[in-house]
Amino acid sequence: MSENDVIIIGGGAAGLFCAVQSAWLGKKTAVIEHMKKPGRKLLITGKGRCNVTNSCDAETVMKNIPRNPSFMYSSLSRFAPEDTMAFFESLGAELKTERGNRVFPKSDRAETILNALVGAAEQAGVEFIYDDARKLIVEDGRVKGVSCEKAEYYAQKVVVATGGKSYPLTGSTGGGYKLALQAGHRVTEISPSLCPIVTEERHCAEMMGLSLRNCTLTLHDDQTGRVLFSELGEMLFTHFGLSGPLALSASAHMDRITKGRYTVSIDLKPALSHEKLDERILRDFSEYPNRDFSNALKKLLPSKMIDTVVRLSGIEPYKKVNQITRTERGRLAELLKDMRFSVRALRPIEEAIITRGGVDVREISPKTMESKLVKGLYFIGEVLDVDGYTGGFNLQIAFSTAYACAADV
Ligand SMILES: Cc1cc2nc3c(=O)[nH]c(=O)nc-3n(C[C@H](O)[C@H](O)[C@H](O)COP(=O)(O)OP(=O)(O)OC[C@H]3O[C@@H](n4cnc5c(N)ncnc54)[C@H](O)[C@@H]3O)c2cc1C
Numbered sequence: 001m002s003e004n005d006v007i008i009i010g011g012g013a014a015g016l017f018c019a020v021q022s023a024w025l026g027k028k029t030a031v032i033e034h035m036k037k038p039g040r041k042l043l044i045t046g047k048g049r050c051n052v053t054n055s056c057d058a059e060t061v062m063k064n065i066p067r068n069p070s071f072m073y074s075s076l077s078r079f080a081p082e083d084t085m086a087f088f089e090s091l092g093a094e095l096k097t098e099r100g101n102r103v104f105p106k107s108d109r110a111e112t113i114l115n116a117l118v119g120a121a122e123q124a125g126v127e128f129i130y131d132d133a134r135k136l137i138v139e140d141g142r143v144k145g146v147s148c149e150k151a152e153y154y155a156q157k158v159v160v161a162t163g164g165k166s167y168p169l170t171g172s173t174g175g176g177y178k179l180a181l182q183a184g185h186r187v188t189e190i191s192p193s194l195c196p197i198v199t200e201e202r203h204c205a206e207m208m209g210l211s212l213r214n215c216t217l218t219l220h221d222d223q224t225g226r227v228l229f230s231e232l233g234e235m236l237f238t239h240f241g242l243s244g245p246l247a248l249s250a251s252a253h254m255d256r257i258t259k260g261r262y263t264v265s266i267d268l269k270p271a272l273s274h275e276k277l278d279e280r281i282l283r284d285f286s287e288y289p290n291r292d293f294s295n296a297l298k299k300l301l302p303s304k305m306i307d308t309v310v311r312l313s314g315i316e317p318y319k320k321v322n323q324i325t326r327t328e329r330g331r332l333a334e335l336l337k338d339m340r341f342s343v344r345a346l347r348p349i350e351e352a353i354i355t356r357g358g359v360d361v362r363e364i365s366p367k368t369m370e371s372k373l374v375k376g377l378y379f380i381g382e383v384l385d386v387d388g389y390t391g392g393f394n395l396q397i398a399f400s401t402a403y404a405c406a407a408d409v
Pocket of ligand 1: 047133353
């Protein structure tokens with residue numbers, strides 16, 4: 001086999017995009033992928049619809065990157081969300097923008113995005129090699145190639161685009177961190193982000209499967225007294241705690257979780273003030289004044305929640321509603337506006353959307369993604385210690401870093 005100019009390890013979002021750009025610039029490019037097909041993770045993004053970017057400016061993307069946003073400044077300035085959109089549209093993948101500026105393919109199918117990338121790569125002559133990268137070949141501070149399970153491959157430029165450690169069945173098994181360490185790079189602590197939350201309270205299990213569409217979830221750091229996140233949207237109760245978009249987003253704001261540090265508060269009635277909610281409860285109660293309390297919440301709450309709310313309210317379940325005191329009613333309203341859960345942990349990294357931590361960006365050039373330690377070696381995408389919130393920001397990180405790299409290799 002003749003030597004390639006560029007070898008990209010990992011055929012995910014970042015690797016495929018980098019391969020297309022590099023081949024378009026006339027470089028003989030190969031992608032090494034250890035799964036049977038490239039882009040397995042892309043197919044499950046956005047619940048199979050692929051939220052490919054966020055239709056906003058580069059500055060807004062940076063505001064949605066909690067870790068090392070300034071590292072992204074240069075690459076985002078050169079390749080912003082509008083460029084991502086233009087790129088996919090130019091390949092015939094029509095896009096649409098939804099709530100929160102989230103951009104999806106019009107087909108609502110992630111395959112549209114993956115096929116566009118793989119199709120463009122194949123057309124540009126990118127070679128796909130199915131092998132598992134095990135070791136970088138480095139001589140005199142310069143990369144020479146990569147040693148894989150089946151063979152060694154040589155190139156003057158090697159790009160590590162192996163992704164993070166979440167959803168390992170898609171191929172993102174964390175192999176890139178080993179390659180980085182072996183090349184002398186620091187890898188910061190790896191932990192889950194955009195991940196379901198395990199709560200101390202057991203009553204989430206009683207409400208398991210219940211999905212709330214219009215609630216506000218607020219995350220408090222009780223150590224500093226600060227509110228870290230507060231948003232209106234959807235969430236889900238599970239056997240271990242909280243999941244769904246709001247819980248995943250909140251998880252990205254937690255750092256080191258210690259007992260009692262983080263509290264999640266759910267406002268079940270965000271559209272009503274305390275006073276309005278009290279009026280509403282009073283109105284419901286006065287319709288059937290002789291009803292037991294436990295039977296009086298059907299109009300107000302989903303049925304799966306009623307037993308739990310009744311218990312947490314401390315109001316006797318068989319008390320007639322016309323005997324419920326103003327103080328008790330106040331307690332109920334308080335509970336519905338501020339149902340609290342203590343965070344015990346996040347679920348394991350395998351269940352996270354994103355890996356927090358990765359190749360230390362202080363050792364990477366933000367302009368080119370080249371290693372400052374080994375010449376010709378590059379790192380792009382999720383393997384880097386950069387992560388974004390939900391909304392298409394993580395794929396944008398993959399594309400922007402890949403573009404910066406492709407222009408240099
Ligand atoms: C369920 C889910 C939903 C998501 N939804 C969205 C969304 O809608 N929008 C968004 O912006 N982000 C989303 N993300 C995050 C997004 O998928 C990632 O940020 C993005 O895929 C990272 O791209 P990457 O190319 O760096 O890594 P990956 O896409 O993980 O690709 C890495 C590739 O490298 C290969 N590889 C790994 N090690 C080796 C090795 N040693 N040798 C050879 N090949 C190797 C892997 O098989 C894989 O193909 C989602 C993630 C998950 C898990």
